[in-house]
Every structure is written in C-alpha cells, then in structure tokens.
Amino acid sequence: xxxxxxxxxxxxxxxxxxxxxxxxxxxxxxxxxxxxxxxxxxxxxxxxxxxxxxxxxxxxxxxxxxxxxxxxxxxxxxxxxxxxxxxxxxxxxxxxxxxxxxxxxxxxxxxxxxxxxxxxxxxxxxxxxxxxxxxxxxxxxxxxxxxxxxxxxxxxxxxxxxxxxxxxxxxxxxxxxxxxxxxxxxxxxxxxxxxxxxxxxxxxxxxxxxxxxxxxxxxxxxxxxxxxxxxxxxxxxxxxxxxxxxxxxxxxxxxxxxxxxxxxx
Ligand code: ZN
Numbered sequence: 001x002x003x004x005x006x007x008x009x010x011x012x013x014x015x016x017x018x019x020x021x022x023x024x025x026x027x028x029x030x031x032x033x034x035x036x037x038x039x040x041x042x043x044x045x046x047x048x049x050x051x052x053x054x055x056x057x058x059x060x061x062x063x064x065x066x067x068x069x070x071x072x073x074x075x076x077x078x079x080x081x082x083x084x085x086x087x088x089x090x091x092x093x094x095x096x097x098x099x100x101x102x103x104x105x106x107x108x109x110x111x112x113x114x115x116x117x118x119x120x121x122x123x124x125x126x127x128x129x130x131x132x133x134x135x136x137x138x139x140x141x142x143x144x145x146x147x148x149x150x151x152x153x154x155x156x157x158x159x160x161x162x163x164x165x166x167x168x169x170x171x172x173x174x175x176x177x178x179x180x181x182x183x184x185x186x187x188x189x190x191x192x193x194x195x196x197x198x199x200x201x202x203x204x205x206x207x208x209x210x211x212x213x214x215x216x217x218x219x220x221x222x223x224x225x226x227x228x229x230x231x232x233x234x235x236x237x238x239x240x241x242x243x244x245x246x247x248x249x250x251x252x253x254x255x256x257x258x259x260x261x262x263x264x265x
Contacts, residue, residue, distance in 0.1 A: 002244045003068045004059050007080065008052035009095040009102075010072035012222055015040045018074075022101060022189075029182040042223040051222060059092070065240055072162050073098055078106045085113045089244040092236075093132075096222065101159045107131050115210030117252045119243025121236065124220035127181070132216070135209045136184055142201070143178035148223045149196040152172040152203060152219070152231075156190045160245075161204065161215065161238045169231045175221035183216070191235070193218060198256035204235065211248040215239040 011020060014036045015027075027033045047054045056067045060201045071079025081168050085091075091110065095102075105199035107130035114120050114135055122132045127140040148172040178199030184207065191204030217235060219226035226232050 001066050001146045003063060003087055003089045004092065004240055005069040005071055005080075005084060005090075006055045006059070006067055006092045007071045007078070007094070008050060008055070009098045010050055010052060010074065011101075012040060012043055012096060013047065013050040013052075020098075020099065035225065039223060046223065046225055047227075048170070051220075051227075054227050055092055055094065055236070058227060058236060061233065062237045062240075065237065066199060067240045073101055078102055078188055080106055080110060085109065088118055090119035090121065090240045092121045092123060092218065092240075093126045093129060094123045096178060099129045102130050103128065107134055111135055112253055114212035114214065115253055117211035117246055117248055119213045119240070119246070120215075121239050121243060122214070122216045123236075123255065124175075124218060125222075127177075132214075133140065135214060136207065138184055139182045140183045141183065143176075144178040144195070145178075146221070147173055148176040150176070150219070151194045153192045153194065154190070155192045155204075156188050157207075159188055159190045160242045161190050161206070161235060163238050164234055165231050165238075169229070171219060171226050171229060171232075173224050174219055175224065175225055177203070177218050190210075190215075190247075191217070206242075208246075210253075211246060211250055213243040213246055215243055229258045 025037050052070045059067055069084045075262050110131040113136040132140055145198045151168055153168045154165050176195040176197055176199055178201050181202055186204040186205035189202055193201045193203035207214045219232050
C-alpha cells in the first residue's frame with residue numbers, strides 16, 4: 001500500500017464559519033465579505049467535505065492507495081508532525097490564500113522529507129507555497145484569469161503519470177494559468193494546457209530533488225469541478241504511484257564519511 005497524506009490549507013473551505021486572524025481584513029469590508037461568503041458557499045457545494053475530502057475520495061478509488069492522514073493549517077504543526085511525515089510516502093498539497101501562514105519550520109521540514117525520498121504533488125494554487133518555492137528555488141509566479149475553457153494536452157504520452165490519459169481532454173471551466181510560469185525547466189513536461197483566451201501553460205511538470213519526486217498539476221480551482229473529471233482524477237492517482245516509486249530513501253540529511261580508497265595496485 002502507498003501511504004498518502006492530503007494537506008489542504010482549509011481556509012476558503014471554512015470562511016464565514018471560522019475566524020482566521022489573517023482573513024479579518026477581507027471580512028471587514030462589506031463588498032469583499034459578500035464575495036468571500038459566496039465563494040465559500042460555491043466551494044462547499046462542490047466539496048461538501050472540504051477540498052481535502054474530495055482529494056481523499058479520489059485517491060482512495062485506487063485500492064493500492066490509502067490516505068493515512070488529512071492535515072490542515074489549523075492543526076498543531078499544520079498536521080505535519082514528524083510522526084505523520086514518517087508515515088507518508090506521498091504528500092498532496094492544496095493551498096491558495098494562506099501560503100504565508102505556514103511556519104517556515106514546517107516548510108523546511110517538508111522540504112527535508114522530500115530530499116529524503118518522500119514524494120510530493122503540488123496542486124493548482126499551491127504553485128507559490130513555501131515548500132514548492134524551497135524545493136524548486138523559483139517564485140512560482142504565473143498569469144491568471146478565472147473561468148476559461150481549458151484543453152489539457154498530453155505532451156509525454158509514455159510517462160507513467162499519463163497512463164490511460166488520451167491525447168487531450170477538455171475542462172469546460174477552469175481557472176486560466178498562463179506563461180510565464182516561473183519554475184525551473186521540468187524533468188518531464190507531461191501535460192500542457194491551452195485556453196480559449198489564447199494562453200498556454202505548462203500544467204503538468206515533474207522534477208526530482210534529492211531522493212524525492214515532485215509533480216505539479218494545474219487543474220483544481222476551488223469553485224470549478226475539475227476534481228470530478230475522470231482524467232484529472234486518474235492523473236492524480238497515477239502521480240501518487242509515480243511519486244512513491246523511488247526506492248532511494250535516506251534516514252537523515254547528512255554527509256557520510258566515504259569508504260577507504262582502493263590501494264594502488
Ligand atoms: Zn484557483
């Protein structure tokens with residue numbers, strides 16, 4: 001079994017029901033408040049158990065995958081204690097409005113676990129979260145516009161993450177993310193997206209850092225239904241298999257004294 005932990009910042013999922021210190025300024029303005037509460041209502045309609053609940057269900061459609069932990073920002077240590085990470089082969093990360101609220105210590109911890117061999121999948125607006133910036137060394141900035149038609153092209157059909165995915169598939173409504181996407185050149189460009197507005201985007205990218213495998217995947221805006229698209233679901237499950245597939249694991253990040261040199265013959 002591949003052990004998965006789903007991390008969702010779980011802020012927009014609860015806005016209006018729960019007070020967050022850092023969201024108070026949005027809710028203080030009447031117009032902004034109406035917008036935010038409407039957004040929460042739409043999100044809850046699509047993700048009645050929160051975005052983490054939707055992700056957990058789609059992962060567990062595969063009998064070889066088990067979600068061992070669901071972790072959120074409001075939990076102690078963001079729910080990402082060493083015990084949880086020791087029990088995780090692949091971490092899914094969904095986030096949007098609260099990247100800065102994740103303590104540096106937790107972001108560094110996640111980065112270290114990836115270096116040691118844990119797989120990680122960054123979803124949609126996680127493109128600027130601290131662990132992704134730390135692992136890739138770039139800002140993750142991009143161009144965006146809400147509510148566009150999206151065609152996702154499979155640009156590496158032989159890649160394990162593209163298994164069972166057609167040449168292309170379409171999402172009626174997804175947030176447009178466009179170039180330039182500030183990332184290092186991916187190891188494999190598995191998917192590329194085109195939007196009706198004319199923009200293109202590197203929407204499915206892989207990297208390795210240390211002993212760990214990393215996948216970024218664009219679809220998944222909080223008020224769109226992309227996580228109910230059969231291909232999006234399959235891609236995420238394929239990515240979990242791929243990201244867990246490294247046998248290289250390290251106990252700790254440390255230099256190791258080398259073996260004795262071979263004597264001259
Ligand atoms: Zn979005």
